[in-house]
Amino acid sequence: MEAKRFKIRRNIWLTEKLYLLELEGSFNQTPIPGQFVHIKIEPFFLRRPFSIAGYKDNYLKILYRIAGRATDILAQKKEDELLGLIGPSGNGFPVNKKWENVYLAAGGTGIAPLLFLAETLKKKNCNITFFYGARTSDCIAFNILPYGVNYVFSTDDGSYGYKGLVGDILKRYIMENGVPDVIYSGGPYEMLRKIAEISKKYNLSAFVSLENRMACGVGICYGCVTKIKCKDGWEYKRVCKDGPVFNTEEVLWE
Ligand SMILES: Cc1cc2nc3c(=O)[nH]c(=O)nc-3n(C[C@H](O)[C@H](O)[C@H](O)COP(=O)(O)OP(=O)(O)OC[C@H]3O[C@@H](n4cnc5c(N)ncnc54)[C@H](O)[C@@H]3O)c2cc1C
Ligand code: FES
Secondary structure, X not given: OEEEEEEEEEEEEEEOOEEEEEEEOOOOOOOOOOOEEEEEOOOOOOOEEEEOOXXXXXXXXXXXXXXXHHHHHHHOOOOOOEEEEEEEEOOOOOOOOOOOEEEEEEEHHHHHHHHHHHHHXXXXXXXXXXXXXXXXXXXXXXXXXXXXXXXEEEEOOOOOOEEOOHHHHHHHHHHHHOOOOEXXXXXXXXXXXXXXXXXXXXXXXXXXXXXXXXXXXXXXXXXXXXXXXXXXXXXXXXXXXXXXEEEOOOEOOO
């Protein structure tokens, strides 16, 4: 992990409050899917964490939604401006060459790390089914979705794809089409909990990217902790340092 300045190449509006930021720069360590960067957005003292949505040839992609004041300022940044990044941070998704039939389950901006993961898994010739849930059809940015992947869309209001929540759709899909070798997921906590329930029921390997609020982002303040099972019951683990990716089995879901 290191601090570097990256140059904005594109910062484009996609849909609703969703933006794609393309940054030029590099870290000494090549990022892997599931890792994140901590971005300094002036005038805020605390950096803001964002999953790496893609990395290739010194270009790093971030997919972000305007959620508050810092992301609002980020959306106004222009080409050629510099941004201070710390990264690549966190552990990333584990990949096993035996896992060929893969389900990706994304809700909202939780899709960001899975876009990067899908590109990596495609190179390994995995058979990928991508479950993508959004509030309405207006929230889906179709133009950033990777090719060569089987999509199962859903929306809360049924305006595109199935009507319902990603977890329920995925459960039904498993009943009709069988189990995958692994599930990777990113999205709201409730959705990740549902993925954990499904993986337990079918005895599947499943990994989730948690998005706890962060302060230092480098493992010092313990402001981002989550409860992880251990032999004595549970212990706190830092999402920024020990995660953000966890096996669903080890998380103490609350
Ligand atoms: C590991 C990690 C990866 C992330 N990846 C992405 C990503 O790829 N794209 C993206 O759009 N966002 C991502 N986030 C969330 C992003 O960091 C927050 O949306 C951002 O920090 C909000 O800053 P703000 O100042 O605009 O909003 P604030 O003013 O700080 O907050 C506005 C609202 O957003 C909520 N909020 C703030 N931070 C979080 C958070 N971490 N989780 C849930 N709700 C939050 C607050 O409770 C508040 O309601 C990620 C978070 C983590 C921890
Ligand atoms: S944010 Fe400080 S330890 Fe994770």
